Amino acid sequence: MFMRRRRPLARAAMIGGTAYVAGRAGARAANREQQQQEQAYEQQQPPPAAPQETDVVAQLTELKGLLDSGVLTQDEFDAAKRKLLAS
Secondary structure (H helix, E strand, O other): OHHHHHHHHHHHHHHHHHHHHHHHHHHHHHHHHHHHHHHHHHHHOOOOOOOOOOOHHHHHHHHHHHHHHOOOOHHHHHHHHHHHHHO
């Protein structure tokens, strides 16, 4: 009577252990795949754009045009020019 009972229990233990190991292996494989996908995604991203340098000459020319047209006074032009050259 014991012999008949042990075999089903041993078989269930074997199946359960195998399922446990297979589940862990699958989880590890899924984690590896996810990490590889994240790395591939990061490599596809373009590098952040460098901040554009301001074109000082163009801005000074624009300020001079505003001064010549009468939109700016000489004092406002000088203040804007000092601020532009300081940055």
